[in-house]
Amino acid sequence: MKASQNPKSGRRKPPVFNRIMKQKLAAVWVIVMLALAALLYRTYRIQDENNEEYSKIVLSQRQSEYSSSTILYKRGDIYDRNGNKLAQSERVYNLILDPRQMFEAEYTAEDGSKRRYVVEPTIDALCEYFGYDRGELGDMINDHSSSRYVIFQKSIDYDTKQGFLDYVDQKNAEFLKSEDAEVRKNQIKGVWFEDDYDRTYPYGSLACSVIGFSSADGTTGTGGVEQYYNDELTGTNGRRYGYLNDDANLERVIKPAQNGNTLVLTIDANIQSVVEKYLKEWQAGIGSLEAACIVMDPNTGEILAMADSDSFDLNNPRTTEGYTEQEIYDLGLQECVYDYRAKHEGAEISLEEVPEHYERSEIVNKGTMAAWNQKWRNFCVSDAYEPGSTQKIFTVAGALEEGIINENDFFLCEGNLQFSGSGHTWRINCINRNGHGPLDVTGGITNSCNVVMMDIALQEGEDIFLKYQHIFGFGGSTGVDLPAEGKGLGLDDPDIGKVDLATRSFGQNYTCTMIQMAAAYASIINGGSYYAPHVLDKIVDENGTVVREVEPTLVRETVSESTCDFIKNALFETVSTGTGGAAAVAGYHVGGKTGTAEKLPRSEENYVVSFCGFAPVEDPQLLCYVVIDQPDLVRQEQAHSSFASEIFSKIMAECLPMVGKYPEGVQASEYQAPSIALPETTESQSESESGTETEEDQSAASESGASGTETSESQETTSAQQTETAGEEETEISMEETRPPARDEYIQGDDGGSEDGGLPDMLSDLIGDEGIYQGPQGDASGEPEALSIDSSPGA
């Protein structure tokens, strides 16, 4: 338009894309093409001249300060409730060799030969400083002469690393100053350090099953809270990297690693070590297949200690210490049988046939894995067994709660109860074959009378009985925050017969785990609140801020307070006048219940003896549940539930002062020394010996001059006497010697010969010959990664 408004210029010079413009455009095009060609030539020259050199630089600077590198996160520490460090990650350094860099550094000497000026000096320096074997190091470097990354040594501490770097600087400076021209060329190069973390457990085997251990790189935990809270413990790696700012200058930025969170457990290292001490003592004495103990705070569900006799050193979990070669081989054979069955769709081979199908090394390998898993397995949480008489209070509690029985009801015990049905008649014996006579409900508990329990259960009927079993958490998950929790067997099917019901009323024919039993007891003791047992107190981030505090999780209300009071009183009576006398603790009012369960197969006459009790009765602070699986006794000897009761008594005597409960007539101040002595010992121990603390030292320290310990010792003697005089239950059981060996302890066929007709023994049907209760042999059936699977044993 402007053009038309400007007719002059328009007319004279109509602006069109004329030839000059085209020529100019062509010129532009030519210039552009020339420029592009020149730039291509320049590119070619860069590549042609510097290809090799730049390639090397590019490769080498991957490790250099410029490029981005990872900053490892620190796996969170684990503390007990008193602030003792149970697991920690320490910064260490890995010594990395770069042999290629060493070999590439060469020059042509005057005589024309190639001379390497780095390899020898570097080897010299390494050998001199670290004391490595020269030959070994030299071979290593020669073998990997083209490699750039060889981890030569792990876990070097900061001082050593720094010392070596200083030493290298000093040496290199010396070379430069040297008179000799050849020496002057020498250099120490190709050695560097990589950050790493080392996971250590200062208390060694203390609470090993609860803590678990982590892999070397700190990314995965195996067993215990290391596994269960792995996500909390791990963090996010940070990064060191460069970016270009607006001036196109490189800015180096550090994005710090997000370290893992610290766990504070409810475990009390002192109580834990007391528990482990006495379990160890027991194993060293009479001993058993397995002994385990849980100590809980019944008011909150906090687990204060949890231990079994299969302890292992967390700093070195992969040992087969305690197993002979033959044992491992045998375990391996068993594993191979299971393996074969799994791989061949159920085809069976006998143990003898195993070597035909498997290499010896493979068998040993499997055996080793099985042995590890046995050690790592947390008996208290994963293994289910028939609980025995400790069950009785729940039978009573359910019936009371439903109003089916009255506190003052009387039952007549005549020594056995007979059931008839499906063509068979069963006689189920009481522990006292002669009968207890008339007993009230309390008496049924204190005397651990099977007949009373059976009567009660029969009155209840199976529905109510099972309902209360479930209310008390049997057959289900307790919600404990530990991996591989077992659930037990035998309570899923609501359709049970009278005989089953009767046997279950006193804790046979179904299985439960220790944690289930302990949690159920806790609910009775605290007045009817079932809290999920837990080991985690709180999660703290690296700055010390509490990320998450675990409040007791009320799972459900079980029974009313009045029922609880009644049961508690009965438990108190049991210890003071009944079968649990061995559990008494001098200076305290203790309540509890014994249990003696016969294991499958019944003919073996192996027993699980247990005691679950609490103290002080007026204000319960501790609940302690001790289970001894299969005490090492010759067949004729009877397992005493007093074995467990005695351990209970010793543990309680030592631990109650730690939670602020002192024996009657003793001032708190007198107890301060012993209660503090233990942690101090362990602390100093762990510091001085860096995590190689031994149980012997601990117990020695705690026993020396501790008045509380003396008390408990004196208690031992009294309880031993009690065992002899008041141990009715045990004496009764010993009478069982007279019965035919192949019979169930409690259930007899009518004519003594009809057990083939099918014992109402659901469990043996359910599990077949693998055994419900997973003792070590049964354990072998588990896969190597059994610990990481939340499976109920035998399921």
Next chain:
Amino acid sequence: MGKNKKKGGRQSAASALKKNGAQKNSDRPRGGVRTRSQGGDVRGQHTDAAGNGRSNGSGTLSGQMNSRPFGSVQQGMLRTSIAPAGAQAGGRQAAAGAAAVQRRESPKRPRAVQRPKAQAPAAAAKAQPKPRHYYDFYLFIGILMIFSMGLMMVYSSSQYAAVMDGESHDYYFNKQLIIGCISIVGVIICSVLSGIIIPLLKRFAYWIFGITVVLSLLTLLIGTASHGSTRWLNLGFISIQTAELVKIGMILFMAKVVSIYGFSVGRLKQAKWILPIMFISAGFIATENLSSGIIIAGIGFSMFFVGNRNWKWFILLGILGLCGLLFAKPLVVYMVDKLNIVSIDNMQYQLKRILAWACPDRFPDSAYQTIQGLYAIGSGGVLGQGLGESIQKFGSLPEAQNDMIFTIICEELGFIGAVAIVLMYAFIIYRLWDIANYARDLFSSMVCVGIMAHISIQVILNIAVVTGVIPNTGVTLPFISYGGSAVLCTMAEMGIALAISHEIYTEG
């Protein structure tokens, strides 16, 4: 001729594209071609020029100008695309020399589209072939190819950085892909609506330029800061880098100026306002974004050069520039030595870059990116490390998907890859050149010249930077480098260029 013109004028006033074409057909093919694109405003200028087929010096009728090149086009690059036309015209076989003859002697056939030997002018006139829209599919496909190549390299060079930034590995790739797809759709729409878009652009060229400049002014005042400088304007729904828009604005501005004044732009009367506008707008962009300022000035200058009769000043300038390039480095090195400059930390960043470019070994922090780029190029060798095998992208070369992507191409695909990329650019530039030559009117031609200049300058500057020929200026590689605004604007330019190509008529 006057008649002819008039007719054209009338028709274009009627303006509807199809109608226009139809009338044309019934009329005379070339008249139709001419009128439509020129619209009302150019009409007058052409009136008397129509007859002067061969008078190069004075203004010639654009129709004539077009007619000649078309002959060459057919012989050259357009050959294939016109094949169908040729087939249509297949019945009219002509002597081998016909094309040459036609070129020389038929000033009235503005856009005769023929294959050599295929069509005699007489025959064409007789048959009254329909004029058809030409469309530069070569350019379109070339753009698709180079953009796809760029996508591949963006993914390769950014996936590590994306993961390290806490994004998914294809974060940058996806963004680039989405923008690319949107752009391609835009390009196609632009091509189809060429008859509307080109006149609109022409009509509002000054306005567009003004708006882009105002936007970039606004950016200075209320822009979003990123990496320390304010280059982004947040429009609520989208953030744009306004400097990219100014590039388009400058192209349109210069095209309009040249299309109005012709060679007069070289005269003092016009140059005295054109050049200041050009350089002031470029200069003030340069305060925030030096590279864009340089490119804008470069575009304006190139178009000024093309739209100018003068040669010698430009040759002189060119020689000066070349000398500057050759002697700058030694000079800077000398100055650094002389002044004993040890630290450049507190200097202005442009100065830093120049010093770092001249003495990379002395100021390694500032020269870091360039050095790392050279390492990448050098380590690639002839055949490269293989696609995806770059080592430099793993942290050593930060933001490799942006300015430095050419180095990753060199590292992964080697010299071969670099040649391939440069050839693709050469092809695109060549197509733009061709479109400029045969465009419907001067405005269209100049727009193509500007676009061509823009692409050329960016490619040259980018490769020159990464190969260390010139100081680091932060120029992206068109079509290949990652970046939303840059891709959108480059693609918009391509859309305009393709629209212009669509406005070329062929006779078939």
